[in-house]
Amino acid sequence: MGHQRLGRMPAYRSLPEIIRYIVDGGIPTEAVADQITEFGREALKFALKDDVFIEALWLLIRLPQAAAAKDSPKSLGEIGIDGATPSSVSEILFQYDNAVERVQRRIHQGNTDLGEIARRAGLSALAEGMQSNLPSLWSPSANDVRASLAGLKGTHKFAALAQTFYANFVERVIHYYVDRNLHNMVGPGRIAHSVHDLESFDSAVRRHCNEAALIMRTFARDWLGKNHYRDGRAISRVDARAFSSHAVEKITTELALRRGKT
Template identity: 30%
Template sequence: MGHIRLGRIPGTRKWQEVVSLISEGADVPQIAAKSADAAARGLETAAHDKALVHAFWLLTQIPQAARQANFAERLRALGLEVSSEPTLLDVVGAFASAVDRRVRETGGRTDLGETAQHAAAETLTFLAGRELPSLFAPSPSDVQHAIAKLGTSDRFSIVARDFFSRLTRRYLAYFLSRELSNHVGPQQRFASTGDHTKFNVALDLHCREASRIIKEFPGAGTAKPSLSRAALARRKPRISLT
């Protein structure tokens, strides 16, 4: 996966309102909500972003592959180039390569798509990783079992919410990171880099808590893990951080 560049705050009225809120010391929920509103146009393109749709589709299909006896073969059928007994890092790396390949074939790499690719990789690593044994090196069977747990109906909403909270946080950070650094120092919003860090932690927590109200995008508690890639593309996200 590539590296996402820091974005500049656009010069629109809504983004200038975000800058004002930061300068005035507004709390995290206010800044997050206003930032999401300002970024809404970009987020509305999500359903048409090839990398985002493919990344999320693979995130729904990899756990289903793990529920089958021929796990590695099923992964290869999804376009993931793995060995016969892949580790979790192997699966995540193959996932990233598969998304890259898809984008090269279809064209249209975007910052939003790359953000989604990173978010999906983080979700798979985090949720499957916490299911692995901590005392011993996980076996291939442990890895398959851990990923398979993410494919059940009750876990599917957890996967979706984790993905969208990470996507939203990363997308807001794309715009906010550079601007926030302009407000560190004496007589500024953040008196120190420590205060700046605390704000970022609070923003991350806010995005996670708000992810439960993500609506009308596949997997947010209503869609099935077997939803097709075409069906994903027909759905449009409505992300609110208020």
């Protein structure tokens, strides 16, 4: 995964406590969610500097809009998606993956592992969002698939996409560190007493990441509604970076409110 390691982000020191809270239990859910939200805030601050992260987020915004446009193939081409409108979920995911990977190759020297993590988080969020829009009782047609993708362009759907993307991203960053340190975590007198504890950790951290990402929903919905639907902006990569920057501020404010600091 990548060639330029992240190193120890400032929030890395909180990881042992996050793991201990989840494995040992007895700590209120709010405390765990706050720890993970703080960790995610630090990861997002680092990601602001990564063009691959921004591309992954920007395409989640623009891809559904392009699919819904009157001249869909032209609109898709303008954002780097080649060919006719994709006719299957796997094809859409392949095109998304290719578009993000092109940025990775172009700026290879400046890549960080956060970009790769964001690419995978974006793929997962897009797949989940599209599947939720597809018919469940029969195999989807090409029109169903295109409608599913186009249906993600609205403010509420984007809010859900943003939450899923952020939750997936933070979960993967946590595992980036955890998976490299498993040998230090399992055993008598250590954070996790057995491999079963780590399995419990996996499901619990996913749940808490989703809870922590809830604060993104309203902000993401209102941001897209104002900038795209009210002001008529064609969201640029610069706008996507600004969105991420505002998200960091939003998370910081939310954490301060929870802790009674404002």
